[in-house]
Amino acid sequence: MFDPKAFVQEKIDELMTKIPEKAIIACSGGVDSTVAAVLVDRAIGQRLLTVYVDTGLMRKGETDYVRGMFDKLGVHYKLVDAREEFFDSLEGVTEPEKKRKIIGERFIRVFEREAKIFGAKHLVQGTIAPDWIESGDDLRDTIKSHHNVGGLPKEMALTLVEPLWDLYKDEVRLVARYLGVEVSERQPFPGPALAIRVMGEASRESVDVVRDACAIVEDELEKAADQGKMVLPWQYFAVLLPVQSVGVQGDRRAYGRTIAIRSVESIDGMTAAFSRIPYDVLERISLRITNEMKANINRVVYDVTHKPPATIEWE
Amino acid sequence: MRVYVIDNGGQWTHREWRVLKYLKVETRIIPNNTPFEKLAGVDALVLSGGAPDVASEAGRMGNNGEYLDKADFPILGICAGMHIMTTHFGGSTGPAIRAEFGRTRLYVDEPDHLFSELPKDFDVWESHNDEVKIVPEGFQILAHSDTCRVEAMRSLKRPLYALQFHPEVENTDFGMDIFRNFLKVVEGWHK
Numbered sequence: 272m273f274d275p276k277a278f279v280q281e282k283i284d285e286l287m288t289k290i291p292e293k294a295i296i297a298c299s300g301g302v303d304s305t306v307a308a309v310l311v312d313r314a315i316g317q318r319l320l321t322v323y324v325d326t327g328l329m330r331k332g333e334t335d336y337v338r339g340m341f342d343k344l345g346v347h348y349k350l351v352d353a354r355e356e357f358f359d360s361l362e363g364v365t366e367p368e369k370k371r372k373i374i375g376e377r378f379i380r381v382f383e384r385e386a387k388i389f390g391a392k393h394l395v396q397g398t399i400a401p402d403w404i405e406s407g408d409d410l411r412d413t414i415k416s417h418h419n420v421g422g423l424p425k426e427m428a429l430t431l432v433e434p435l436w437d438l439y440k441d442e443v444r445l446v447a448r449y450l451g452v453e454v455s456e457r458q459p460f461p462g463p464a465l466a467i468r469v470m471g472e473a474s475r476e477s478v479d480v481v482r483d484a485c486a487i488v489e490d491e492l493e494k495a496a497d498q499g500k501m502v503l504p505w506q507y508f509a510v511l512l513p514v515q516s517v518g519v520q521g522d523r524r525a526y527g528r529t530i531a532i533r534s535v536e537s538i539d540g541m542t543a544a545f546s547r548i549p550y551d552v553l554e555r556i557s558l559r560i561t562n563e564m565k566a567n568i569n570r571v572v573y574d575v576t577h578k579p580p581a582t583i584e585w586e
Numbered sequence: 587m588r589v590y591v592i593d594n595g596g597q598w599t600h601r602e603w604r605v606l607k608y609l610k611v612e613t614r615i616i617p618n619n620t621p622f623e624k625l626a627g628v629d630a631l632v633l634s635g636g637a638p639d640v641a642s643e644a645g646r647m648g649n650n651g652e653y654l655d656k657a658d659f660p661i662l663g664i665c666a667g668m669h670i671m672t673t674h675f676g677g678s679t680g681p682a683i684r685a686e687f688g689r690t691r692l693y694v695d696e697p698d699h700l701f702s703e704l705p706k707d708f709d710v711w712e713s714h715n716d717e718v719k720i721v722p723e724g725f726q727i728l729a730h731s732d733t734c735r736v737e738a739m740r741s742l743k744r745p746l747y748a749l750q751f752h753p754e755v756e757n758t759d760f761g762m763d764i765f766r767n768f769l770k771v772v773e774g775w776h777k
Contacts, residue, residue: 272608400600410595410617410646412637439604538756541601542711544689577688579713 273442275449279310282434286314289432294393295320295386297378297419298348299329299462300337303435304397305344305454306447310434311395312346320389321346324381326374327354328464328478331486340453353381357466358475365471367586368416374463375422383428394429399438401540405582414582418462439539458506459540459583467586469511477511480567484509484530487559492534495552504546507534509560510574510585518569527569530560534574535583543578587772588612588628592620594636594647594666597713601754602632602664605765618648622656630660630772633667635752639716640669641679650674660745660772665714668739668748675722675741684733686712692737692751696728699771700738700747700764708759710737710751717750745775 296311298304298321308321321341325334334350341348360373382394396419406421407413416422435443440459447455466473468481488509496503510531518525532553537543557571574581589611591602599615606613616625625631631653638646650670654661663671669679692710694701710731718736721727728738737750747768753761 404597404600410593410636411597411599412595414597437600539601541598542755542757544757579711580687 273445275442275445278446279313279449282310283314286311286432286434290315290318290393290395292393293318293320293389293391294395294432295322295382295389295391296395296397297382298323298337298397299460300333300340300454301397301460302440302447302452302454302457303399303443305340305452306443306450307395307397307434308346309344309450309452310446311432312344317347319347319395320385320391321348322351322382322385323348324351324353324378326357326377326464326466327475328357328374328466328473330460330465330489331482343453349385351381351385353377356381358473361466361473363472367467368413370466370473370586371416371418371463372422374466375416375418376424378418378422378462379424379427379429386429392430393432395432395434397435398433399435399440399443401439403436404541415584415586422463439541441538458504461584467584468508470585471513480528480564481509481511481530483564484511484560484568487563488532488534488556491552491556491559492548495549500549500552501546504534504548505537505543506583507532507546509533516570520565520569525565525569527565528567529570529572530564530568531585532556532571532573533583533585535578537578537583540583541578543583545575545577548573587630587769589630589632589769589772590625590628591615591632591634592618592648592650592653592667594618594634594638594650594670596635596637596665598752598754599634599636602634605754605762606632609762609765609769611769618650620649622649622652625653628659629776630662630768631657633661633663633670635665635667635713638666640666640673641716644670644673654746660747660768660775662768663746663748664752664754665750668718668750669716671746671748672718672720672722672739675725677718677722677725678720679716680719682715682717682734685715686731686733687714688712689757690731690733690751692729692731694729694738696726698728698740700728700740700749700767702767702770704760704763704767709757710753710759710761711755711757712751714750745771747771
């Protein structure tokens with residue numbers, strides 16, 4: 272089937288000739304970009320700078336987690352705080368494709384700056400097959416512009432290197448396990464991050480709301496999986512809907528927003544089935560979200576759509 | 587064995603390539619405007635799915651028709667690849683009475699080559715707006731679903747096969763077996 276050992280050897284050889292000088296890698300701390308970072312690190316060592324961008328759109332505790340993970344990996348890295356820049360450029364933007372393109376361009380501008388400081392001409396990305404397939408091309412419809420492919424600006428100063436281009440998530444995980452990368456089993460997380468889990472404008476306030484909801488969904492499903500109530504889903508998160516509905520909180524009328532829980536089973540992200548989460552686990556998530564987040568949320572729904580016709584993320 | 591995938595712009599074209607690769611076949615993804623002469627030496631083709639509505643956007647289907655005319659080897663058409671095969675040989679396609687997306691129950695009518703040694707019915711994954719209305723003359727229906735009459739067909743004269751559902755995706759049961767069965771047909775054809 273897929274041979275991670277042969278793949279790693281082939282890619283390291285290829286990267287050694289492809290990158291004659293310095294390079295930077297865009298690394299979010301997810302499986303794909305971390306595997307790419309380790310591969311390139313093996314090929315060119317200190318000539319590689321690993322760059323993590325704190326976009327302000329990341330999950331709870333993510334930046335601290337990534338710092339610790341990079342320390343353990345022993346890669347040469349830099350964390351860039353670009354939170355203001357990202358939120359400013361997303362102001363007033365509601366259309367999902369526009370959001371994705373703005374984020375793609377922002378990333379590249381940050382990487383261009385960092386590459387200039389470090390003296391690199393190459394930008395390595397952890398792009399995998401679904402990213403370019405769904406981004407579309409001459410033949411293929413654009414389903415969604417992945418920030419690292421369809422979201423790239425037309426004019427850019429860096430040469431791209433994408434060693435995982437032909438792989439899917441399950442194959443990347445095999446490579447990650449072979450390389451002993453600790454993030455091998457982390458759930459997928461989209462490049463545009465929480466910005467596409469807020470329907471409509473990704474304001475600072477809305478992103479904070481969905482970040483809290485995502486943390487609750489993750490916490491409860493991981494606990495349920497640890498307790499043997501269910502198998503940990505392939506991907507699981509919360510989406511903040513702009514839909515407002517009437518509720519009653521302590522004899523007072525409420526008119527808050529809605530959280531949708533999304534959880535799917537998949538192998539490669541190209542097809543997916545919604546997860547059959549036990550009702551008591553769903554109930555626990557619903558109670559925690561509506562109680563802990565009462566100022567914003569008074570309704571929780573569960574998404575029971577497969578891919579196709581839906582996609583896994585909502586935007 | 588060399589089996590190329592003709593890219594009609596499907597979301598799962600690359601999955602077809604992956605399945606063939608896993609089955610140890612020499613394979614490549616080829617744009618659908620590639621001249622037939624450039625395919626010299628292939629043992630079979632897979633015509634991928636894609637977004638075009640074959641009935642009204644034939645232009646986007648490139649040289650699929652030429653391949654179907656000139657091939658002296660087996661061809662497997664999937665989804666839009668099935669629709670182009672249908673219209674090319676005089677059958678017809680059109681908007682499905684009921685579109686099918688995601689899980690669908692498949693009922694095998696003719697457990698021949700493609701479905702050999704598989705159950706009589708099983709779950710497959712679909713993604714189509716259009717469907718085959720009339721199969722071309724000399725073609726036989728091999729499988730159906732509750733909402734689609736032609737889920738699989740083959741020519742009785744030439745080694746041409748077509749599927750409406752997607753055997754290349756992970757969620758389709760026995761998808762890899764269907765590809766294995768197709769490769770057995772290819773092997774038999776070239777003996």
